[in-house]
Amino acid sequence: MIDLLKILLPVGYVIVTALYTWRFFSDSRRFGTGLIIALVLTLGLHIFYLYSRITLLQHFPTTSPAELLSLIALAMGIIYLWIEFRLNVQTTGVFVLSVITVFQVLSSAFITSGRLPDPLLSSPLFSLHTSAAILGYSAIAISALYATLYLLLFYDIKGSKFSIVYSRLPALEVLDSMHIKAATAGFSFLTFTIILGIVWLKLTFDQVLLLDWKIVTAFITWGIFGVVLASYRLFRWSGKRLAYFSLSGFMTIVISLTVVNYFLTSFHRFP
Amino acid sequence: MKAFEIYVIGLNHKSASLDQRECVAVSPQRLSGLLNTIQSSGHWSEVVGLSTCNRTEWYVVGPTNPELIRCLRTLLNITDTVELWSEPEITYVKKHTDAVRHLFRVASGLDSQVIGESQILSQVKDAFTVAMEANTTGPIFNNLFQTALHVGKRVRTETEIGAGAISISSAAVELANKIFSDLSKRTVLLIGAGETGDLTAQHLQAKEIKTLYITNRTFSRAEEVAGKLGGYPLPFESFAEKIAEVDIVISATNSPHYIVDTDLVKPLMSRRQNRPLFFIDIAVPRDIDPQLRRIDNVFVNYIDDLNTIVQKNLNLRKEEIPAANRIIQGEIGQYKDWLKSLEVKPVIASLHKKFENVRKTEVEKNKKYFHQEDWEDLEKLTTSLMKKFLHIPLMQLREAAQNGNGQMKRIEAAYELFNLGSDDEE
Numbered sequence: 001m002i003d004l005l006k007i008l009l010p011v012g013y014v015i016v017t018a019l020y021t022w023r024f025f026s027d028s029r030r031f032g033t034g035l036i037i038a039l040v041l042t043l044g045l046h047i048f049y050l051y052s053r054i055t056l057l058q059h060f061p062t063t064s065p066a067e068l069l070s071l072i073a074l075a076m077g078i079i080y081l082w083i084e085f086r087l088n089v090q091t092t093g094v095f096v097l098s099v100i101t102v103f104q105v106l107s108s109a110f111i112t113s114g115r116l117p118d119p120l121l122s123s124p125l126f127s128l129h130t131s132a133a134i135l136g137y138s139a140i141a142i143s144a145l146y147a148t149l150y151l152l153l154f155y156d157i158k159g160s161k162f163s164i165v166y167s168r169l170p171a172l173e174v175l176d177s178m179h180i181k182a183a184t185a186g187f188s189f190l191t192f193t194i195i196l197g198i199v200w201l202k203l204t205f206d207q208v209l210l211l212d213w214k215i216v217t218a219f220i221t222w223g224i225f226g227v228v229l230a231s232y233r234l235f236r237w238s239g240k241r242l243a244y245f246s247l248s249g250f251m252t253i254v255i256s257l258t259v260v261n262y263f264l265t266s267f268h269r270f271p
Numbered sequence: 272m273k274a275f276e277i278y279v280i281g282l283n284h285k286s287a288s289l290d291q292r293e294c295v296a297v298s299p300q301r302l303s304g305l306l307n308t309i310q311s312s313g314h315w316s317e318v319v320g321l322s323t324c325n326r327t328e329w330y331v332v333g334p335t336n337p338e339l340i341r342c343l344r345t346l347l348n349i350t351d352t353v354e355l356w357s358e359p360e361i362t363y364v365k366k367h368t369d370a371v372r373h374l375f376r377v378a379s380g381l382d383s384q385v386i387g388e389s390q391i392l393s394q395v396k397d398a399f400t401v402a403m404e405a406n407t408t409g410p411i412f413n414n415l416f417q418t419a420l421h422v423g424k425r426v427r428t429e430t431e432i433g434a435g436a437i438s439i440s441s442a443a444v445e446l447a448n449k450i451f452s453d454l455s456k457r458t459v460l461l462i463g464a465g466e467t468g469d470l471t472a473q474h475l476q477a478k479e480i481k482t483l484y485i486t487n488r489t490f491s492r493a494e495e496v497a498g499k500l501g502g503y504p505l506p507f508e509s510f511a512e513k514i515a516e517v518d519i520v521i522s523a524t525n526s527p528h529y530i531v532d533t534d535l536v537k538p539l540m541s542r543r544q545n546r547p548l549f550f551i552d553i554a555v556p557r558d559i560d561p562q563l564r565r566i567d568n569v570f571v572n573y574i575d576d577l578n579t580i581v582q583k584n585l586n587l588r589k590e591e592i593p594a595a596n597r598i599i600q601g602e603i604g605q606y607k608d609w610l611k612s613l614e615v616k617p618v619i620a621s622l623h624k625k626f627e628n629v630r631k632t633e634v635e636k637n638k639k640y641f642h643q644e645d646w647e648d649l650e651k652l653t654t655s656l657m658k659k660f661l662h663i664p665l666m667q668l669r670e671a672a673q674n675g676n677g678q679m680k681r682i683e684a685a686y687e688l689f690n691l692g693s694d695d696e697e
Contacts, residue, residue: 157449158564160576162583167435171452172547236544238568 002056005049006108012042013073013101020093024168032090039081039093046074046104062130070107073100075138079185083142083178091168092175095145125203129196133218136189137253140225143182144250147243150175154240176239180232183246187225194218217256224249275316276335277411279370280343281328282355282362284384291361294353297322299401305350306407312346314339318407319416321377321398323391325384330374332411340364371415371606375599378423380432387432387588392423414609422602429598430591435584440471442580443551444478446572447519450549454478457518461485462510462530464496467553468523475519476500484517486510488524514548515539521551522558532560540566553577615668618682621691622665626657 016038023035050071053061061067080096153172156165169175197215201207228245231237282295297305302320309318309329317332329347333339347356355361365373373382378395380387399416402408408416427433436442444454451457459480461472464487472483483502486509487493493504505513514520514536524530531550540548550571552559563571630653638646664685671681685691 153449157446157570157572160572160579162576162580166449167583167587171448172450173452177452236546238545239547240567 002049002052005045005052006111009042009046009049010101010105010108012045013097013104016042017094017097017101020090020097024091024094025164035090035093036081036084039077039084039097043074043077043081046070046077050074060127060130062134064110064112066107066109066111068134069103070111071134072138072141073103073107075134076100076103076141079138079142079182087170087174087178089170089174092146092149092170095149096142099141099145123200123204125196125200129193129200132189132196133193136186136193139182139186139189140221140246140250140253143179143186143246146175146179146182147246147250150179150239150243151247154243172239176242179239179243179246180229183225183228187222187229190218190222190225194222214256217252221249221252221256224252275332275411276366277330277332277370277415278340278343278364278366279328279330279373280340280347280356280362280364281321281326283326283328283382286363287355287361291355292325292327295322295327295347295351295355296324297327299397302398302401303405306402306405308350309343309346310407312342314342317402317409317412319398319402319412321395323394326377326382328377330370330412330415332409368603368607371603372599374415374419375422375602378419379426379595379599380423381426381592381595381599385437386585386592387427387434388437389427389433392420392427395423396420410613411610415606418602418606422599425602426595426598430594432588432591432595435580435587437581437584437588439467439553439574439577439581440474442577442584443471443521443553443572444474445580446551446577447475447549448478450547450570451518454480456481458482458516459484459519459521460505460510460513460517461496461502462520462522462558463487463524463526463554464492465523465525468521469496469500471521471523471551471553472496472500472502475521476502480519484510484513486513511535515542518547519549519551520559521553523553524558526554526558527556529560530558531563533562533566536563536569537566540568551577612669615671615682618668618685618691619665622661622685622689625689625691626661630654630657 016035019031019035019038023031050061053067062071076096077100080093080100084090084093149169150172152165153169153175155161156163157172194215197218224245228242228249231245232242282292284292297320302322306318306320309315309320309331315331315333317330319330321328321330329343331343344356344362348354374395376382378392380389380391383391395416399408399412399420402412402416436445447454447457454475455478457480459472459475459482461468461483464485472485476483483497483500484505485493485497485500485502486505486507487496488507490504490506493507496502497504511531514531520531522531536548545568547568547570550559550563550569552571553574555574557573559571559573561571563569634649634653638649641649668681668685
């Protein structure tokens with residue numbers, strides 16, 4: 001059953017992404033409700049898949065990058081759905097869903113059938129820490145996407161190109177606002193993640209290993225987004241500069257997830 | 272059996288010059304009287320007249336007889352005191368499906384000078400309302416025009432035929448809306464109160480912008496435009512300072528050199544706390560230095576950019592024509608089905624009447640052979656028998672009306688077999 005879901009889920013996301021791609025290029029509102037239904041059904045399938053894994057593994061599946069990618073994909077999908085309802089804009093869906101699809105395809109390709117439950121993972125504090133981290137990283141990924149869309153439209157207008165980006169995307173002001181909102185949410189969750197992580201470390205190992213590579217990269221990400229938000233509030237940086245900073249923050253996370261997980265040893269790997 | 276035809280006779284911006292269109296244009300006050308004149312000629316059961324700056328068209332329902340169109344041409348020549356309606360190069364006549372298609376295309380804006388313009392839909396609605404009030408519409412046009420209005424709305428909702436700005440001033444507003452989501456919170460400065468600038472400011476005012484400042488070398492002109500648009504006049508010497516406050520600057524002066532450059536704007540950006548500043552320069556030669564584009568959060572667009580937007584939007588509208596035609600074709604099919612069902616209805620009614628007459632006559636003739644208390648049962652029995660006999664022929668007629676397969680043949684056969692025409696005469 002779980003193996004079937006593992007295949008069905010990326011297929012579902014591919015279909016939803018194809019529908020949102022059609023929506024972007026056709027700009028027809030005819031099947032708007034149909035798109036939302038397709039997305040909700042796929043997210044429902046994802047939640048069922050997650051529930052099946054929890055039932056199988058007897059713990060929250062956050063022990064490998066593949067599992068994390070799937071959780072980030074789900075969190076991003078839910079955050080995007082919320083944004084779509086709030087903004088009533090469907091034309092940005094193709095960009096968010098493309099990333100979600102890539103994450104889920106990678107997750108389904110590399111996920112293993114399961115590991116033995118680790119006693120460390122049963123702590124409620126750990127569950128809170130990982131949940132906050134997933135929400136934080138997902139919000140940051142969304143913020144990076146909106147930053148990218150902002151830059152695309154910004155250069156389209158500045159360069160007087162007036163391409164499909166111009167005709168389909170919402171106003172720069174809206175994209176900037178969503179970028180900052182998502183970045184604020186990401187920064188808040190990341191702050192919460194770091195605090196909970198430190199407390200959990202202290203309680204579990206009676207020491208704080210701040211030199212762990214993943215913690216270091218988390219601090220760097222947190223710092224970049226701190227600068228982004230402080231610059232926005234205090235120095236009124238323009239949307240373009242903020243967008244570039246957000247993207248660099250997102251790249252740090254990508255490096256954290258790939259380089260640190262595959263090339264460096266860290267306690268964040270659970271044997 | 273009476274066969275009817277839907278006709279449209281008209282002329283439009285493609286077939287006739289402005290002078291010619293002027294000659295046959297009908298004012299709303301005159302329209303009602305003309306509708307009654309045409310209907311009272313005795314040939315046409317239903318009449319609707321559509322007269323706009325781009326077209327004058329008469330939609331009529333009447334018997335299938337080409338001669339009658341010649342009569343209509345003559346009548347229109349007399350009422351308009353012209354000879355234009357007799358000229359086939361200037362006027363066009365379409366009948367039945369072509370006439371229906373033409374009306375659907377008109378209502379959808381496909382036949383308009385600017386493809387997809389929305390004004391025509393309300394003009395079709397007005398034309399239909401006037402005809403209804405003048406009692407010159409019947410079941411055919413009531414359905415046809417309501418369907419046309421529905422088609423017009425469908426085409427605009429389901430395609431992009433009416434999307435995007437198609438004038439310089441509306442393109443400027445569209446562009447402003449791509450930078451600022453809510454124009455009602457924005458302050459605008461209009462430099463140069465000429466015609467184009469005035470028009471752009473009007474379009475922005477329609478979006479209920481927060482404040483509009485107007486400056487002009489001749490202050491009295493700035494005051495005049497400010498009074499008209501509900502803005503605030505500003506002395507030309509002080510407009511530079513105002514740039515620090517406003518969000519959008521529309522420039523349309525006759526100045527031979529730049530009036531806004533980087534030296535002026537750069538220091539203002541820190542005072543503006545780096546908020547986006549959008550310049551729309553519709554002047555030739557240009558008023559705004561292109562170097563301003565290098566400043567972060569400053570957007571500068573010129574008349575050529577606005578022209579590009581307009582052209583792209585027009586091309587997008589043209590690309591939507593096949594999709595609009597598909598909708599129209601589908602709706603024509605449905606309307607034709609309805610028309611066919613209309614043709615079958617009188618045959619069914621005649622058949623019922625004929626059989627009922629036979630039944631009543633026979634019952635009256637023979638009821639003396641029955642007891643009086645059985646007469647009610649006799650009525651029931653004969654009625655039931657009549658319905659059973661008629662069931663298959665009526666079903667075949669209804670089926671033919673729905674599918675259109677040999678419909679006319681079946682109608683004609685029914686008339687001949689049951690001698691229905693003679694019944695009418697009786």
